[in-house]
């Protein structure tokens with residue numbers, strides 16, 4: 001283990017903590033309450049989470065990098081600092097003026113194909129720049145070719161890589177198989193960092209996640225109300241909470257606080273928008289390199305973002321009554337995790353549940369960000385567009401983009417497209 005201290009084993013976390021703290025201070029000072037409540041509340045809980053990670057890295061705890069498809073709370077079976085490769089690239093993309101672009105360029109110049117997923121290219125470039133001192137990195141063999149093709153880079157750079165084999169079929173035997181894979185993966189990580197997985201410690205984190213899930217599910221229901229009582233910023237903030245605060249009290253507190261505000265809005269039939277004129281669903285991601293877009297659609301267009309791929313969950317609470325049941329529940333959750341579920345199953349399922357959800361949420365339109373990296377989703381937009389038009393009579397805009405790199409399609413281009421599209425709706 002390295003002897004560096006003062007956050008220098010996780011330099012991008014120092015950068016993130018500084019950006020989060022400055023943004024939080026700015027919002028507190030210049031934005032009157034209750035405006036931007038979701039951003040304010042998210043940053044409030046994100047800041048201490050990042051600081052805690054930096055302090056633990058300074059204390060010498062092992063740093064475990066993970067794909068977001070390996071839920072971070074599972075790593076709390078260890079005394080460690082979990083760092084999500086994809087979320088770190090994208091939160092920096094959101095908070096720095098030029099985002100993670102410098103690191104995308106570093107890894108591209110190193111020889112990695114430019115058209116792979118920027119969510120991974122960011123941290124890959126940071127590793128080349130010696131900004132992270134990972135002790136081990138883990139990923140399941142999902143959800144996409146980018147993952148299979150990109151993660152071996154870390155091993156090439158001398159970081160031990162632990163793989164868990166995620167099956168495609170959603171059957172009992174698959175969940176049992178993946179539960180074994182998770183157990184083996186945790187054992188392997190434990191050997192590398194010199195710790196035994198502590199299932200009692202893990203159980204407490206899973207129980208926090210169970211509590212949080214109840215609130216998340218209630219929020220999904222409340223978002224169906226007309227007008228929607230939730231700000232569009234809830235989509236990226238819930239994705240950030242999902243990864244950075246997984247299994248932690250901060251996540252539960254974030255949801256509790258948001259829920260109180262949303263419930264009050266709902267009871268009063270109020271919306272945080274001045275007036276809700278359009279209700280939109282985003283079958284894929286929001287734009288991570290400029291999260292202010294979520295605030296812009298609320299304020300400028302009166303358009304609610306009711307859901308995106310990270311803001312609806314299909315997994316259940318995990319039974320924590322025994323180690324075997326825990327592992328089984330963990331396997332099911334990981335295989336039904338947002339983006340993982342949709343990316344590894346056949347497209348008919350995605351089409352039918354998305355059409356149903358769009359109906360349920362009473363949306364007027366859909367906006368599909370067709371992300372450069374996501375080749376496995378490249379054929380979906382046109383078929384989904386036809387399904388939404390034929391089944392519900394609603395239009396879908398397709399925006400070709402790299403959601404983490406503004407140089408592919410700038411925020412002006414994205415806004416122009418959305419504005420023109422909404423003009424056809426009103």
Ligand code: SF4
Pocket residue numbers: 086117118119143144145146147339343371373374375
């Ligand atoms: S599924 Fe798409 S966004 Fe997610 S890691 Fe793969 S390429 Fe990136």
